[in-house]
Amino acid sequence: xxxxxxxxxxxxxxxxxxxxxxxxxxxxxxxxxxxxxxxxxxxxxxxxxxxxxxxxxxxxxxxxxxxxxxxxxxxxxxxxxxxxxxxxxxxxxxxxxxxxxxxxxxxxxxxxxxxxxxxxxxxxxxxxxxxxxxxxxxxxxxxxxxxxxxxxxxxxxxxxxxxxxxxxxxxxxxxxxxxxxxxxxxxxxxxxxxxxxxxxxxxxxxxxxxxxxxxxxxxxxxxxxxxxxxxxxxxxxxxxxxxxxxxxxxxxxxxxxxxxxxxxxxxxxxxxxxxxxxxxxxxxxxxxxxxxxxxxxxxxxxxxxxxxxxxxxxxxxxxxxxxxxxxxxxxxxxxxxxxxxxxxxxxxxxxxxxxxxxxxxxxxxxxxxxxxxxxxxxxxxxxxxxxxxxxxxxxxxxxxxxxxxxxxxxxxxxxxxxxxxxxxxxxxxxxxxxxxxxxxxxxxxxxxxxxxxxxx
Ligand code: 4AD
Numbered sequence: 001x002x003x004x005x006x007x008x009x010x011x012x013x014x015x016x017x018x019x020x021x022x023x024x025x026x027x028x029x030x031x032x033x034x035x036x037x038x039x040x041x042x043x044x045x046x047x048x049x050x051x052x053x054x055x056x057x058x059x060x061x062x063x064x065x066x067x068x069x070x071x072x073x074x075x076x077x078x079x080x081x082x083x084x085x086x087x088x089x090x091x092x093x094x095x096x097x098x099x100x101x102x103x104x105x106x107x108x109x110x111x112x113x114x115x116x117x118x119x120x121x122x123x124x125x126x127x128x129x130x131x132x133x134x135x136x137x138x139x140x141x142x143x144x145x146x147x148x149x150x151x152x153x154x155x156x157x158x159x160x161x162x163x164x165x166x167x168x169x170x171x172x173x174x175x176x177x178x179x180x181x182x183x184x185x186x187x188x189x190x191x192x193x194x195x196x197x198x199x200x201x202x203x204x205x206x207x208x209x210x211x212x213x214x215x216x217x218x219x220x221x222x223x224x225x226x227x228x229x230x231x232x233x234x235x236x237x238x239x240x241x242x243x244x245x246x247x248x249x250x251x252x253x254x255x256x257x258x259x260x261x262x263x264x265x266x267x268x269x270x271x272x273x274x275x276x277x278x279x280x281x282x283x284x285x286x287x288x289x290x291x292x293x294x295x296x297x298x299x300x301x302x303x304x305x306x307x308x309x310x311x312x313x314x315x316x317x318x319x320x321x322x323x324x325x326x327x328x329x330x331x332x333x334x335x336x337x338x339x340x341x342x343x344x345x346x347x348x349x350x351x352x353x354x355x356x357x358x359x360x361x362x363x364x365x366x367x368x369x370x371x372x373x374x375x376x377x378x379x380x381x382x383x384x385x386x387x388x389x390x391x392x393x394x395x396x397x398x399x400x401x402x403x404x405x406x407x408x409x410x411x412x413x414x415x416x417x418x419x420x421x422x423x424x425x426x427x428x429x430x431x432x433x434x435x436x437x438x439x440x441x442x443x444x445x446x447x448x449x450x451x452x453x454x455x456x
Contacts (some may be wrong), residue, residue: 002087004033008058009102022091031089037094039083050075062099065107068284073113081116081123128179140447142456151281152436152444158278162271163245166264173218177210180407183210186354191228203228206425211248215421234451236440237430241449248423254368254385258344261381262296286437294344304345326352336373343373355396358386377434385425390414
């Protein structure tokens with residue numbers, strides 16, 4: 001009888017058998033017989049022996065087919081990605097040899113379940129064919145089986161889980177705001193409009209406004225939902241659909257907000273790095289990664305403008321930066337890369353920010369707003385305090401040319417017990433691009449959506 005195990009199973013009684021490796025244990029030694037299922041990740045045939053690296057998502061296992069088993073038609077024609085069942089004994093690998101978890105399976109029986117093609121149709125030809133980015137994106141369903149792409153997905157899962165854990169440790173309540181909405185949050189130019197039973201509706205740009213309506217009953221709240229932006233530029237950090245981690249905190253100051261964002265980001269990284277399998281993947285993807293030092297650098301927008309002028313980094317019109325300029329992606333990234341540590345860039349002018357951001361009491365030209373910038377990626381988090389006085393909010397709507405009527409429920413938060421509150425949104429794909437050192441956010445989601453791509 002063989003015990004069914006996953007390839008990630010590492011309980012010592014199943015794996016090492018207490019007898020050392022097969023070569024030194026003597027001819028009569030027997031290990032526990034196990035049965036495994038998986039797909040052929042790699043295979044190598046040599047002198048009547050076939051070495052298979054089997055993959056099942058839980059882990060990898062080296063399997064050795066030898067003797068008559070290695071001579072069978074199925075073994076001789078074995079291809080990558082073929083799915084199979086194998087029975088045999090698990091042994092430690094001989095000293096000096098290397099295999100996942102330092103063990104290998106000596107097969108005595110196998111069955112092919114789903115044979116994958118070889119030749120022109122072999123997976124290696126599909127995903128390496130031209131090697132260009134578009135081919136790889138067309139074949140994303142196959143690319144995901146590779147070690148790099150799948151590691152990013154495993155890290156992504158761990159990061160999302162760590163956010164949930166940390167929020168719950170802090171006593172935050174998770175809510176699930178709607179994706180179909182009739183209001184804008186971050187400006188009309190990136191709204192995806194749609195026909196909603198004859199009415200105009202949009203795909204949400206951010207769940208923020210809805211989170212604000214949840215704090216009066218739940219206290220601090222968060223959500224991890226999709227946000228949608230009709231971004232008409234093709235950059236390495238813009239998607240049309242992305243995962244937005246958003247938090248909203250009640251009865252706080254702007255400093256409380258910055259400290260919370262820093263604590264969230266660092267705690268999530270610590271939780272993720274505490275998992276050996278995930279930490280090993282991050283090490284492989286981003287060998288130089290170190291947990292950022294706290295506190296993050298704080299820099300006011302006006303100081304950033306001075307810094308950009310001093311370092312001769314021009315604005316989008318190739319002129320020296322002036323107060324009021326939107327710091328463009330290229331300039332922002334150059335600055336972040338040169339400073340080379342996380343930066344909280346704060347107090348942006350009201351004119352370049354959203355309608356809901358309150359002004360700084362000491363300098364009413366600017367708002368209590370923050371972007372968190374990371375080396376290599378740039379902006380990962382955007383947040384602010386929220387206007388909580390009715391008349392100020394009306395001015396905000398007017399400045400942005402927004403009709404307040406559809407926002408009555410948002411405005412009501414100011415009418416029925418307003419409070420100093422604030423929040424933020426973190427782009428999960430950008431956070432992962434930074435953590436996993438990926439060139440583009442297109443590689444940190446399962447199936448990227450951006451202008452010109454809506455498949456697979
Ligand atoms: O700065 P943004 O637009 O802020 C908001 O949406 C706020 N309403 C969030 C809030 O306060 N609850 O977006 C927040 C973050 C950005 O820092 C970025 O990481 C990510 O969302 N983001 C995108 N990620 C991928 N593709 C896009 N097109 C993105 N747009 C924003």
